Amino acid sequence: MKPRFRLTIVHLCCLAILLWGAHTAQTGRMLFAIPMVLMIAGRPLIQWQWNLSLSNLKRLFQLCGGLLGVLLIIFLVTQRSFSIIYLLLQWLPVCAFPLILAQAYCSSLPFLLRLLFTPSYALKEKISIKQTPINLYYPYFALCLLSASAANWNALSASFYGSIFSLVALLLWNYRPQRANPMLWVCLLLMVGGMGFVGHLQLHQLQAKLEQNTAPWLSGVIGDSVNTYQTSTHIGSIEAMKLSNAIVFRVATEKRLSSPLLLREAIYNKYGSASWIALRSKFLPIPPNPDGKTWKFSTMASTSTSLKISTNLDAGKGVLKLPNGTSEIHELSANHVRKNQYGTVEVEGSPGAIAYQLQFNPHHSGDSPPTEEDLQIPDQEIPAIEQTLDILNLNGEPKPASQVLTQLSSYFAKDFQYSLKPSDASNSATPLSAFLLKNRSGHCEYFASATTLLLRGAGIPARYAVGYSVHEFSPLEGQYIVRSRNAHAWVMAYVNGTWRSFDTTPPDWNAQEDSAASPLQAILDLWAFVGFKLASAGVWGFVGLAIAPITAFFLWKWVRKFWIRRSVVPVIVELEPMPPLIKEGLDSEFYLIEQSLEELNLKRIPSESLQAWMTRLNAELPEPEFEILNSIINLHNRYRFDPQGIEATERETLRSLSQAWLDRSHKRVLN
């Protein structure tokens, strides 16, 4: 009769691993999942046993920790975004797999684990606690499910829920209480499934609604990611601005730039309470060209410049950094590209590194024509603007746009200073009026905001742009690098029927911020460059990174060995002369007697003991001589073999008796 199949936690674990592998199939994790399942499920077919000691188990934990550490380093180098937490979670089943392998192949592992987690007092008192052995399959099952869920799998989200439901239901069925009625159990579980399904849909919708309502404010607070609807400036802030030196993106140009290049992220048109808002911003999808990687925004100008931008797409979406007048983007791997009427471009794709090439002509802007909002000045700023325009003599008849720009440019360059420190605005109506009329010092947001409003006051439509200034060329990388502190704000002015960038921030702002760079910046840049290269290299980069520490370790070992061999001067130790080996009793005079007896043909046979020899000699020697010889032998035996030895007087007796005996023997022979 065939044994009845019973679903155990091992089978459930295999199913969970398969779910994890299938879930992340796009990233090739199924290649890991299948061998993992084979190794666990094939256990009954393999006779081999893994004998694991407690110290080996600790090493196994260290191995898992090491794997996790290596993965963390790789993700830190290549991703540098919030998504590394999710990536790390997705790889956790691989990191913990050595432990599961030990669970499968080492029958003593559950008990070793129990020993490892036994309270110290029980170990000390040698108290045996009857506790169930620890089975790692259960936590691993949960880990696989959670890891599988850590990836975004929107396309198959319903099937994922179904899989999770089925696996957990199977587990619960196996461990249902003996008093539970199966029908009731099934009903309750179906109820749970339904509640969970409705719940997760509601939760998702709730977040979408919350995002819709609060995202414009939230994303402004959260950090680097640009809010395309609104930006809060640091105008009026009482804290000094602190900027990071981290490299945000890289720009490769055909030739070196003669002046800083401004790459904008977002454009706004309404100012109020130190914030800029993009009024009635409407993003429209841009269809890609048939190749799927080219996106066209406007007709390309006859003379356009090309450049390549390499950046990171955090969480799979972001805002593209583009120069004014961008007509086309090539080589951009993205699912969706959307652009609003002010020229801000949003992109959605897979998270991680992206690189795109673009064509642009700064004199050929494709942004929407100016509207009434582009000429509006907030009421509370009007007095200061009017006063400044009076100073510049721009308040009267409209003057040519180029003249206004030149006048404003020279006014700010001459009378204003760049500073990241907060200014005192206590006696002024607004921080911006304090900047214009009193302090005359501030950062780029002050300059850009003031210029925008002044241009509007002079009758020129203007918008506020935020983005980055590209000016730092890295000889190491052979391209421009743009740091977080290169973030900048400037003005888009509508001159001669097109929008053009207009920056009134004193040109020394770059130098001021560069001076605040860390002395270790070069090392940090090198580290960032390695990360960038690895991310660009893809899988081979990871392999290289994994091999590098091993290579470095062997290199270090080799250098150490070589260095030690060369540096260690052989030390010649002068050995003290060994004391002569004294074997007690070997200088006994009895040996001379033995020799003399040998000459008398009374030789002792090698196998003969002294006692037996003496018995034989008894017949050959005269009685008194034999008696003396007997006493000599007794003394000799004690001298030779007694650990206590003999006293000096006895030694002397032995010597004298032996000598006398020899003399007599000699005389006898002569006679």
Add this chain to the structure above:
Amino acid sequence: MDCSTYRFLRFAYALRQWLTRRFTPLGLGVLVCLGISAIIGMDTNQSLSYQVFTFLLALLSVSILASLFIRYRLSATRILPRFGTVGMPLKYRVVLQNKTQKPQKGLKLMESFAGSFPSLQDFRGISTRSKEMMERRRQWLRIEAQRRWAIAPTLALPTLSSTDSTEAIAEITPLRRGLLQFKTLTVACPDPLGLFNVCVTLSLPQSVLILPKRYQLPPIQLPGVRRHQSGGVALASSVGDSEEFRSLREYRPGDAPRKIHWKSWAKVGKPIVKEEQDEYFVRHALILDTFQPESHSEVLEEAVAIVASLAHEVQTQESLLDMMFVGLEAHCFTVGRGLGQTERMLELLASVVPCQDKSFDSILPVVQNRFSLLSGCICILLTWDDARKTLVEQLQNMGIPTMVLVIEGDLFTQNVRSSNNHPAFECLKESQSSVHILKLGQIQQGLLKL
């Protein structure tokens, strides 16, 4: 600050207890996964963990809801033995009476003990002793482990029939000597999904005396000869040689009036007294050092365990054994030759508390009073200093063979290091006297070498 931290720790302990009682192991796993998925799945666009979260939340909610419909009543009685021993499994019977109409199956029994959590004084003691956070934590964990009375694994109960009472054998492992107080008995029943327990807690305060742990000892030949027991033995009927009449003699001033032989006085006309044979037998002292500044220490526990082992193992049919120690007051308890019982001595040892307010000298009068009676003495000392050395020297001067066992703990190391005062053999004048140093953690090995 201390008080609020203590309250927080107490709350955390109570929460831990509640969670382990109320959730089955599978339920705890679901709870942990729920927490993790809540953190990972906070952004529903980033991952699908929110689906796991909602599913697990629904699972636990339905479990808890379903448990509300489970109702059962029962009563229970514990039948406890008189004693238990530290580290030895203690089995006892629990009789359960199902008070519902239908049989109850799949129930689990859990015990809880009184005084398992350190007191606020203990916590304050830690705060005053050490300022470093890590050290405080270490000490707290140590005290928490010391306060744990027993390990009581959950017991799966057999099916409780509706009419009859059911008996189950429970087993706990005591971890501390003293009076182990059972507080409540909880019977848990899992919900149909097997995640959440419905608990019925019965208040059943009972206690059992836990005797100190005992070591295995080699046969110990206690040194010493018979000594004159002055005053005969008032307890002569039960202790000592039988009272033998030797002769009559004339009264001499100083003779006890109770020795007057009234009949002879009447006959002779002058006071005559009885002379009796004096009592001689072997009497040993077992001196336990309880003088230490801490309220609890491993060294004292080991010392008590050694004394308990000696009291249990030493044959007292032919000799007397006086156990002397100072707890809240000086105690001297005698066993042997039918007097007293070893069990009583072990009971006494189970309740020994350290003497924190007196110095070691306070035991000297108790011992000195008995110098003339003692044939031999065993001293179990917690450390070695001048006061202890004085005791040993006095015993030696009186010609009493002495075996000194010193336990090498922190206090010993401190004292020996600071005063360079090692328990040397020089203070031993008696040929049969000896000093043994027992290392903490290797007491059994040390005792086997005696």
